[in-house]
Amino acid sequence: MARDDTIHPDVPPHSGPQAVVGWVLHHPLPHGIELRVQTTASTFALENQQIATTRLVLTRNQALLLATFLLKLTGHAPDDVPEQRLSL
Secondary structure (H helix, E strand, C coil): CCCEECCCCCCCCCCCCEEEEEEEEEEEECCEEEEEEEEEEHHHHHHCCEEEEEEEEEEHHHHHHHHHHHHHCCCHHHHCCCCCCCCC
């Protein structure tokens, strides 16, 4: 999995736990996907547009394993997934 961080200048890199505030499937790739995940360190940081964007490249199998892991971790089943992603 490749990772390329684009961080707001006021957000120190790897500054501890980050809250996920958004994500988007950026590009389908021949053997996987590029997923952009947006994170922030605090409500204050979010209010001041201090949002880091991390680009993750996953194989289709990695994406499936991640989805399955998150469903199990939260106690949900595939049938619980809404048809569309809700906008933030």
